[in-house]
Amino acid sequence: MKNLKNKTVLITGGARGIGKQIAIEFAAQGCNIIICDLDKSFFNRDNFKSNIEDIENFGVSCWGYNLDVTQYQDVVDTRKKILKNVGKIDILVNNAGVVFGGKFLDISIDQHKLTYDVNTQGVVNMLHVFLKDLIDSQESHIVNIASASSFTALPSGATYASSKASVSILSESLRLELLKDGNQHVGMTIVSPAYVNTGMFDGVKEPRFIPMLTTKKLATKIVQAVIKNKLIVLEPTFVKFIPLLKAILPRFLYDFVGDILGGYNTMDLWKGHSKK
Numbered sequence: 007m008k009n010l011k012n013k014t015v016l017i018t019g020g021a022r023g024i025g026k027q028i029a030i031e032f033a034a035q036g037c038n039i040i041i042c043d044l045d046k047s048f049f050n051r052d053n054f055k056s057n058i059e060d061i062e063n064f065g066v067s068c069w070g071y072n073l074d075v076t077q078y079q080d081v082v083d084t085r086k087k088i089l090k091n092v093g094k095i096d097i098l099v100n101n102a103g104v105v106f107g108g109k110f111l112d113i114s115i116d117q118h119k120l121t122y123d124v125n126t127q128g129v130v131n132m133l134h135v136f137l138k139d140l141i142d143s144q145e146s147h148i149v150n151i152a153s154a155s156s157f158t159a160l161p162s163g164a165t166y167a168s169s170k171a172s173v174s175i176l177s178e179s180l181r182l183e184l185l186k187d188g189n190q191h192v193g194m195t196i197v198s199p200a201y202v203n204t205g206m207f208d209g210v211k212e213p214r215f216i217p218m219l220t221t222k223k224l225a226t227k228i229v230q231a232v233i234k235n236k237l238i239v240l241e242p243t244f245v246k247f248i249p250l251l252k253a254i255l256p257r258f259l260y261d262f263v264g265d266i267l268g269g270y271n272t273m274d275l276w277k278g279h280s281k282k
């Protein structure tokens with residue numbers, strides 16, 4: 007999608023962190039922004055204007071909808087409201103996510119379930135409701151935020167990693183379905199970053215050669231990927247080599263390298279903010 011001016015972008019989980027920065031970077035390209043988030047305080051009448059100041063400073067419009075992506079009927083109702091108040095969207099960014107770090111048995115079954123409900127089913131819900139509109143558009147794009155843990159194991163984050171692996175392969179499969187049906191005008195970008203400085207992974211130990219990303223750096227790469235219709239965003243640079251290393255090294259050697267780089271114990275001291 008070469009020209010983003012006047013396109014409408016819907017971002018789930020856009021009230022803070024990576025989602026908010028994605029909103030700012032799309033706004034900088036002249037896009038109008040729709041933020042959908044669970045966080046009611048973001049939409050509080052007194053707050054909302056100041057919360058979206060950074061977005062409206064670019065001279066674009068911004069709308070906010072309080073939405074829990076795990077609730078299919080809420081997604082259906084929100085689409086109706088958006089169609090009435092804003093019109094059809096051009097770009098859908100599935101960014102909302104949660105993580106609960108800790109040993110598998112120390113995480114409650116409700117937390118495991120919520121991880122899949124938000125990170126995986128939430129994406130399915132959004133796509134199921136909005137895909138037809140994107141197909142009906144002349145040119146549109148889907149951005150699904152996965153994680154580097156979608157292709158390499160994350161001890162003490164097992165359900166998080168697998169929820170993101172689902173998003174990744176869901177996106178790859180859907181992209182091919184779209185192409186097969188002649189809908190190549192619907193672009194797809196899968197974003198798989200390592201750790202980003204939002205607080206979601208507070209306490210984690212950065213692996214060697216994989217420094218914590220800033221939201222600004224990642225969001226800029228995401229917007230560029232949409233402009234260039236790039237399928238995969240892997241950041242920072244070392245993450246690009248992980249799938250190759252995993253494919254060519256025998257597992258004992260891959261595990262050894264993972265250990266040496268500190269990749270397998272990053273979550274040991276996770277505090278995050280989902281815990282609160």
Ligand SMILES: NC(=O)c1ccc[n+]([C@@H]2O[C@H](COP(=O)([O-])OP(=O)(O)OC[C@H]3O[C@@H](n4cnc5c(N)ncnc54)[C@H](O)[C@@H]3O)[C@@H](O)[C@H]2O)c1
Binds near residue numbers: 020045074151201
């Ligand atoms: N921070 C990282 O290190 C990192 C790394 C890789 C991938 N990611 C992914 O990037 C995305 C954004 O992460 P972040 O670090 O900005 O997290 P964050 O916690 O700062 O922001 C997540 C946002 O999602 C919203 N949200 C949570 N559940 C929701 C629901 N059911 N419905 C609607 N909104 C909901 C929250 O209210 C919040 O505004 C997530 O999908 C995350 O898994 C993050």
